[in-house]
Amino acid sequence: MEPAVEIQNLTKVFRPQMGGRPVKAVDQVSITIAPGEVYGLIGPNGSGKSTTMKALLGLVAPSSGTCRIFGADSLAVDSRQDVGFLPENPYFYKHLTGAETLAFYGKLCGLRGQSLKDRTTELLELVGLTEARDRHLGGYSKGMLQRIGLAQALIQEPRLAILDEPTAGVDPIGSRQIRDLILSLKERGITVFLCSHLLEQVQEVCDRVGIIFRGRMIREGRLDDLLAIEDQTEIILRDAPPDLLEEIAALVAARQGAELIRSGRPRTTLERLFLRETVERENP
Amino acid sequence: MSAAPTAYRPLNPRRILVLARHTFTQLVRMKVFYFLAVFAVVVIGANFLELPTDHLPENAGTEILYTVKNTSLGCMSIFSLVLAIVATGLLLPKDVEDRTLYTILAKPVPRLDYLIGKWLGVVALIFVSLMAMTLLMNLVLIPHTSKVMQLQISAAEFAGASAETKAKIAEDVRALGPTWNLQAAVLVTFMRAMVLAAVALLLSTFSTSTLFTAIVGFLILFIGFFQADAREIYFGKDSGLAGKAASGIMTVILPDLQVYNLIDAIVEGKFLKAFDLLKVIGITAFYCVTYLFASWLVFARKEF
Structure with missing residues (x-):
C-alpha cells in the first residue's frame, strides 16, 4: 500500500x-x-x-x-x-x-x-x-x-x-x-x-x-x-483486601530474582480530574 | 475527492476569482469606502469654490465646470494611488503575519493564482470606487453644464449671434461637461492605479512590512512622474545605443507615469485621440504583466 x-x-x-x-x-x-x-x-x-x-x-x-x-x-x-x-x-x-x-x-x-x-x-x-x-x-x-x-x-x-x-x-x-x-x-x-x-x-x-x-x-x-518497560509487569486489582496484597508481596519476595517495586492506589491525571469536575458535572 | 488535473494548473479563472472576491470583501470590511463620503463632501463643496480664470464673456460660468472636474479627478487620483500602494502592500505581509497564507498555500492553490487574485481584488475595489466617484462627478456636472450653456447662449442671443455661432457655443460648453472624453480620463486614472498596485505587489513579495512597501511605493510613484524628464536629461537624443538601452531599462524597472499625464489635457477640454488611449492601454498591460511576472518569480521561491 x-x-x-x-x-x-x-x-x-x-x-x-x-x-x-x-x-x-x-x-x-x-x-x-x-x-x-x-x-x-x-x-x-x-x-x-x-x-x-x-x-x-x-x-x-x-x-x-x-x-x-x-x-x-x-x-x-x-x-x-x-x-x-x-x-x-x-x-x-x-x-x-x-x-x-x-x-x-x-x-x-x-x-x-x-x-x-x-x-x-x-x-x-x-x-x-x-x-x-x-x-x-x-x-x-x-x-x-x-x-x-x-x-x-x-x-x-x-x-x-x-x-x-x-x-x-x-x-x-x-x-x-x-x-x-x-x-x-x-x-x-x-x-x-x-x-x-x-x-x-x-x-x-x-x-x-x-x-x-x-x-x-x-x-x-x-x-x-x-x-513498555521490558523488565516490569503491571497488575491492577480492584477491591483487593490488605491480606491479599501481603500474600502477593510475600510470594514475590519468596521468588528469587523478582522484586516488588511499588504497590498503592493508581492515580488519575489532573486533566481527567478537571474534566470530571467541570464538563461531566455540567452534563451528568 | 477527485478533481481534474487541469484544476491545479496556474491561472485557473475560478480560483483567481475566489481570491479576488475575498480580497475585495476584506478591504470593503476594512471600511475603505468611508473615503467615498469624504469625496462626496469635497465634490459638493467644490460647487461653492471659484477657481481664478479669465473673466472674458465667452468663458462666463465655465469656472465651476473646471473646478468640479479638477477637484474630482484630483481626489480620484489621490484615492486610487494611495489605495493601490497601501492596500496592496498591506495584504501580503498581513497574510504572512496571521499565518492565513499557510492555510491558503496548503490548499491546491498555485502561488501565481494567489498573487493575481490579491492584485485583482485591489484593482476591483479601485474600479468600483472610481465608478462611484465618476457617477457623483457626472451628477454634479450635468446641471452645471446646462446652466452654463443657457447662460452663454442667452448672452450670445443678446449680442445677436447667428444660429451657427450658438451651436458652436453649445458644442464648446458641452466639451467642458461630462463627456466621454472625461470618462476616458477616469479610465486613465484607473490604469495608472493598476500599474501602481502591481508595483506594490512586487515590493510586498520581498518586503516584510507594509511601511517599507508604502514608502518605496510612494518613492517609485514620485520618480514615475519625473523619470521621463530625467531620462531626457541623462540619456538625451544623442546618447547613443548604450544610453538608449539604459533609458529603456529604466523605463521598465520604474514605471513612466508621465504617460498618464493626458488627464490634465482632458480636463482642459482637449479631445483624447483613440490612438493615445490605445497606447496607454498597451503600456498599462505591459507594466502590469511585467510586474506581476516579476512578483511571481520572487514569490514562487519564497519560503514561509
Missing part, C-alpha cells in the same frame, strides 16, 4: 540573508506514515517539527531529501488536494464568519453550490460550531478558532490531516474536544500527522510517535513498544 507520508532523508538548512552562520533546522529525517495511522512528532521548541511539516506542505523547499504525499511530490500543487493543514496558532480572516471561512477554503479547493453548503454544515456540526456559524471569527475564542481551523483543514475531504500544535493555548475542555475530533478522524480512516507539546495527549491519540531533537530523529516507533 502507498504510504500517506513518505519523508526521506529530509535536510533543511536556513541561510541568513545578511550573512551569518547557516542553521540546520532538520537533519536527515525520514518518516513513513501508513494510511489511516495517527503519527505524532514530538520534540522541544526549535527541534525542527514545524519545519518538517512545512517541507511536507511545500512551504519550504528541502535542502536535500524528498517529501511525498500519497506518492506525489509535496512541492507539486496537486499533492495538496489530499492534505488539510492546521497551522500553530491560526488567526484566519477576522472579517469572515465561520460559515464564510469554510466556504472560502472550499471554493479554493474547487467545491461549489449545494455540495459546498452541505459540506460546510456537516463540518460546522462536526466541530461543534453550528450555533456560531454566522459569527465573525474576530469574536471566536481560542478553542473555537482551533476548531474552525480543523474544519477548514478538512473541507475538501483530504486523506491526510497535518496538525501543528492543534491544542496550543486551548483550555483543557477545548483540548479534549480537539482530541476527540482527532480520534473521530482516525475512525473515518483519515491519516493524521500531528506535533504537540502535550505529551499525554499525543500518547492518547497516536499509534506511532517520533522524537525529534536538534533536527535529528532520535527515536521512532509504535507507542506501545516505545513506552
